[in-house]
Amino acid sequence: MVTHRESRRPRALSPLREHLRDTFWFAPAVGLVGALVLAGAVGELDAWLIGALQDEGDYDSVTSLIKIAEDAKSVVTTVGSAMLTFIGVVFSISLVALQMASSQFSPRVVRLYVRSRITKGTFAVFLATFLFSLAGQSAYDGEKDPKLVTSVPVFTLLTAVLLVLISLGLFVAYVNATIRLMRVSYVIDRITRESFRVLGAYPLRSPEGALPLPAEVSVITHRGRAGVLRDVNIARLSRIARRGGTVLRLVPRIGDFVVPGTPLLTVHGPSEGRLPVRLLRSTVSVGVERTFHQDLGFGLRQLADIGLRALSSAINDPTTAVQCLDRIVQFLAAVADRPLGAVHHTDRSGTVRLVQDLPSWGDLVDLGFTEIRLCATTSPQVTRRLLAGLDDLLLLVPPDRRRPLERHRALVEQAVERTVPEAADREFALLADHQGIG
Structure with missing residues (x-):
């Protein structure tokens, strides 16, 4: 939190x-x-x-x-x-x-x-x-x-x-x-810098006295067109909740696809007056694609997409995939010991007014590594860099965050054992190397 x-x-x-x-x-x-x-x-x-x-x-x-x-x-x-x-x-x-x-x-x-x-x-x-x-x-x-x-x-x-x-x-x-x-290197660098800018917009830190939410009293559903939840006006939602003396929780995460009739906001605790439902709905921006603005995982999504396309048979560019892994590891290392999950937005008096879900540590690890890992077994350059990145993160994260990394490392080893027939090639592919094949 x-x-x-x-x-x-x-x-x-x-x-x-x-x-x-x-x-x-x-x-x-x-x-x-x-x-x-x-x-x-x-x-x-x-x-x-x-x-x-x-x-x-x-x-x-x-x-x-x-x-x-x-x-x-x-x-x-x-x-x-x-x-x-x-x-x-x-x-x-x-x-x-x-x-x-x-x-x-x-x-x-x-x-x-x-x-x-x-x-x-x-x-x-x-x-x-x-x-x-x-x-x-x-x-x-x-x-x-x-x-x-x-x-x-x-x-x-x-x-x-x-x-x-x-x-x-x-x-x-x-x-x-x-x-x-x-140039792909510059594009990857731009995506990484945008990702860190989003991370800076959420000053992740340990909660100070964050209390459990009061009981849910009502649900506000989405109206309008279907689309991707791009961002929400956090300041306006907090002001509305403060005036109503209640707490709001954003149900979908930024980047989720929402359709009319699905829950958008839940109201917790009795309000001191009738909440302006239309104004609450207007604070939510829905579009046709995700944006960086408040989407903590969108940068990893793009890096994984570029790495995945580089590993396709049509392009066959494992070096680009290694560059993507470099930046994925860099971003995950930046949040390795920072609290993730629910973010509590408070008003000026320090009272929680809006609760918003962010991706968990496991979500970010899976987003960054899963698809590249599945396509990397035939490229020793990528498997070696992937293992080196996982080893680095295992040294940085606290004990309770090691499990997703250990699972991906074990899956890489199992995939190489299944797909690489020669023992010497398997040993080479499973040797951690920060440059892939330096």
Whole structure:
């Protein structure tokens, strides 16, 4: 059991920020709005400059700016058309990268590209530059008389050139980031870092005076579409429970598939008022796929998928499976001596208001090792690394957590004994090695 105070990490477990990161439209939309605002501000600055020169009677300078404006319009027009072509190139690169990642690694790693800040930032700046150029062209004043002209796009030209330079820099960074995301080692590292970020959002520690739940008085069922439970608004659920003077328990775990009519929340202890059932249901986010946000086991799921695909006959890449095992062992070592199971979310006064189930130690061990173990018997590199990882974890975990690891170690030995006919090959495959075959 774990205690987690509601006010300690309000942003880490806030769904809105994570939901926006999982979308691709938000950053480009902000870029487009920003381009319109910037175009309006720069246009006003151009009008102010011409107005100031006219008020001073400096018509020679106005005439010089009008001559420059013709070239400026050509430059801005060229920038607009070039950026549209650039956007097409970036979009094509993204599609190729997504297709390769999905086919070679796992369909679940595609979300790494969707969440990539450099990818969304590049698209946002490219679209903003294109829209700014269009707005600059539409605001161009073709008047030749220095006394009648109202605006000359001087600052518009400078801003367009600056946006182009930023776009070129972002394009180089985007290509570099995309190439890195097409390398399996970097993808595995990104998944691991995301997993540790989720682990950091749950400050796992021993409970301090966590009491058993009061008697269950009612059940709130799921309404709406069926799907995967992605996350819950923990802060809002805790506030509702505090106002009602009761305790809530989330029945499904994050990552479970829920269908309408199944239990979603149970209410424990008499409430001081009627609970807002519709508001409680709105705190739960259901989608078509799992996300990292509050899912402690999703990183292991992805690592196991990549390792499993690497061991398939179509790819036959045991080295990648070994890299996945490296990170699986790293994550399990980080939680080896930390409390798992039910997490108790408390309000500011320290009263438990929400109970949420997390995967147990056995669940995480099985998730990380089972499928790779079943496919690893024909690859001594993988069996040797698997045994070395299990031995390391056996040294780190407390005695009550040794059993799942010992079971997997025994199963590896039994599988190798059954499938490898030569005694020398069996002995080699069962020799623990941190590099597989170093």
